[in-house]
Each structure stands twice: as C-alpha cells, then as structure tokens.
Amino acid sequence: MTEPISLYCRDNERPDAPVLLLLHGLAENGRSFDALLDAGLDARFRVLTPDLRGRGKSPRPEWGYSLEEHCQDLLALLDRLNIKQVYIAGHSFGGLLGLYVAHHHPHRVHGLAMIDVAHQLHPMSPLFLILQIDRLGKWFPSEEKYLLSLRAMPFMTSWDERMRAVFLEDVVRSEAGPLWVLTQKHHVLQAGTDILRIPAHTWRQYALQFNGPALLLSATEPFMMAQPMVPVRHMLALAALAPNGTHLMIPGNHTTMLYGNGARVIADKLIRKFLPFRKQSVDNRQQADPTALAATAR
Numbered sequence: 001m002t003e004p005i006s007l008y009c010r011d012n013e014r015p016d017a018p019v020l021l022l023l024h025g026l027a028e029n030g031r032s033f034d035a036l037l038d039a040g041l042d043a044r045f046r047v048l049t050p051d052l053r054g055r056g057k058s059p060r061p062e063w064g065y066s067l068e069e070h071c072q073d074l075l076a077l078l079d080r081l082n083i084k085q086v087y088i089a090g091h092s093f094g095g096l097l098g099l100y101v102a103h104h105h106p107h108r109v110h111g112l113a114m115i116d117v118a119h120q121l122h123p124m125s126p127l128f129l130i131l132q133i134d135r136l137g138k139w140f141p142s143e144e145k146y147l148l149s150l151r152a153m154p155f156m157t158s159w160d161e162r163m164r165a166v167f168l169e170d171v172v173r174s175e176a177g178p179l180w181v182l183t184q185k186h187h188v189l190q191a192g193t194d195i196l197r198i199p200a201h202t203w204r205q206y207a208l209q210f211n212g213p214a215l216l217l218s219a220t221e222p223f224m225m226a227q228p229m230v231p232v233r234h235m236l237a238l239a240a241l242a243p244n245g246t247h248l249m250i251p252g253n254h255t256t257m258l259y260g261n262g263a264r265v266i267a268d269k270l271i272r273k274f275l276p277f278r279k280q281s282v283d284n285r286q287q288a289d290p291t292a293l294a295a296t297a298r
Contacts (some may be wrong), residue, residue: 001064001068001072002063002064002069004069004072004073004075005073007058007062007073008030008051009030009049009077010049010050011046012046013046013049014046014047017045018046018087018110018275019044019047019083019085019086020046020048020088020089020260020274021078021088022044022047022048022049022088022089022090023050023052023089023093023094023095023097024052024088024092024093026093026133026192027055027132027133027136028054028055028092029056029057029169029170030051030056030165030169031049031169032091034205035162035258035260036267036270038265039263039264039268040267041270042276044213047111048077048081048140050073051187052094052097052191053070053073053170054183054184055187056140056170056172056183057170058258060182063190065129066190066191066192067096067097067100067195067198070191071097071105076136078108079084079258085109087110087270088113089115089125089215090104090112090114090115092117092229092254093117093191093192094115095114095115095117096195096203097112098113098222099112099206099210102108102206102210103209106209106210106211106279107213109210109212110212111212111213111253111273111275112213112215113214113215113217113270113274113287114213114215114216114217114252115250115257115258116217116219118235119200119207119234119238120234121230122223122227122229122231125229128223128224129192131154131224132153132155132186133189135149135181136183136184136185136188137184137233138180139178140178140179140181142178142179143171143173143175143179146181147164147167150167154225155223155224155253155254156255156256157221157256158256158259158260160208160256162216169274170182170183191195204236204238204241207242207245208241208242211244212244213246213274214239214243215245215248215249215270216236216238216247216248217235217247218230218235218243218247218248218250219252219253219254219262220248220250220251220252221252221253221256222253223253223254227256228253229254232249250266263289
C-alpha cells in the first residue's frame with residue numbers, strides 16, 4: 001500500500017457547524033457538488049469537498065487507487081484539519097468509499113448518505129463507464145469543443161452551467177489553444193477494479209453493521225439505453241439492512257440528479273436526515289451528563 005497523499009480540498013470554513021465530507025464519483029472531482037452547496041448545504045454544514053487522488057487538483061500517483069488507499073488519504077486529511085468525526089455523503093464510487101470508511105473507522109463517521117450506488121450496479125454499467133471516461137487523458141482542440149462533446153453525451157439530458165467547472169477542473173491548456181484532460185483512464189480503472197473485488201454480500205454486511213443515520217438516494221430517470229446506473233431494488237435492499245436507513249427517490253439521472261431540482265432535494269434530505277439526528281444525539285448525552293452540552297455542541 002502506498003503512503004497517503006495530501007489531497008486538494010475545498011473547505012467553506014464554518015468552524016461551528018457539523019462537518020459534511022462530500023465524496024465524488026469515479027471520474028469526477030469535488031466541484032461535482034457545487035449545486036448542492038448552493039442549494040443549502042453551505043449554510044448548514046462545514047463542507048469539505050476533496051478531489052480524490054488522481055482527479056481534479058490532487059496529486060496523480062501512477063499506482064495506489066484501492067479503496068484502502070483512498071480511505072487513508074481521507075483520514076490523513078481529517079487529521080490534518082483536526083476533525084474527529086464527520087457526516088459523509090458520496091455519489092456513485094464516493095458512496096461505496098464512504099461505506100468502506102464508515103465500516104472500517106466507525107468512530108470517525110456520524111452518518112452516511114449514498115447517492116445512486118449500491119452493492120450491485122446494473123449489468124450494463126461497465127459499458128456506461130466506458131462512455132463516461134472516454135474524455136480522460138485526451139487532447140481536445142478547444143474548450144468549446146471539449147464542452148460540446150460532453151453536452152452531446154446520451155446521459156446529459158440536461159445541462160447546468162456548474163457542470164462546466166467540474167469538467168474544466170482537471171484540464172491544462174496549451175498556449176496554442178488545445179487542452180489536455182489530466183485525469184487518466186488507468187487511474188480511474190484501478191479504483192473501479194478494486195471495487196469489484198469486494199463481493200456484494202460484504203457490502204451488505206457493511207450496511208448491516210452501520211448504526212448511524214443512513215440515507216440512500218436513487219435517481220428517478222434512466223441513465224442510458226433506458227436503463228438506470230443502479231437498479232432501485234438494490235438500493236432498497238441496502239437501505240433495509242442499515243439499522244437507521246432511509247431510501248428516497250431524487251429527480252434526474254445518475255449524473256443530472258446533482259444539479260437543478262435534484263440538487264435542491266438532495267440538500268434538503270441531507271439536512272433533514274443528519275441535523276435532527278445530531279440534535280437528538282446531543283440531547284441524549286446531555287440527559288446522561290448535563291455538563292456534556294458545552295463539549296458537544298458545535
């Protein structure tokens with residue numbers, strides 16, 4: 001296993017708010033959550049949105065993209081910021097990474113939200129992934145043509161201008177005009193392959209053993225070829241296993257649900273799921289020890 005690396009991380013620096021760690025999808029970066037911050041998360045949480053290793057502005061080691069190495073990166077980030085516990089919300093790959101962290105380091109995770117991901121994906125998801133990562137490690141003649149190629153993807157059923165920031169976060173421009181996408185396919189595929197080594201029953205066991213508030217959010221619309229990225233029945237099954245699990249449907253598909261009305265609904269559900277639970281936990285500790293409130297309230 002490689003040593004943890006120093007991740008690039010955006011921090012809205014609200015020191016008195018509960019900490020929410022947002023983990024992006026396999027081939028994305030932390031800017032994927034800009035619309036969720038605008039929809040209300042920024043005002044209610046201290047929000048951390050790191051770029052996972054190999055993506056966005058974080059370092060790009062040649063090897064070391066296992067779940068455990070991603071996990072150690074995140075723990076090192078929290079230690080560096082002197083943060084003991086967080087809520088985690090992860091989209092796609094980020095949701096499984098969040099569940100992995102919550103299982104192996106339960107004392108660091110208050111609650112978990114998994115956005116359109118479960119212990120089993122759609123059988124056609126490898127094909128979907130190939131189309132999603134086609135842009136990686138490529139030259140494009142201009143920013144305009146790069147963005148047009150993305151808007152033409154079959155899963156881009158709507159376009160939000162905040163998507164521009166996501167796709168431009170990990171490119172470098174030449175003086176002549178063309179741009180290069182820095183994120184590499186083989187790094188992303190290393191991470192995706194490591195997910196596959198964990199059998200479905202192990203992910204189910206992880207969910208069963210997580211006792212914090214758990215929120216599983218499914219996209220209402222198909223991703224491509226009239227198929228979802230994640231069948232709803234699999235997310236329902238995972239939510240049923242989690243002792244404090246809730247399943248909800250979110251407008252949009254696997255990608256577009258993070259924007260527009262989907263972003264507003266997700267932000268609202270995260271606030272409703274995590275903050276009341278946090279208040280209840282504080283109140284319970286105060287009843288057991290009246291002096292505890294000063295130590296726990298943030």
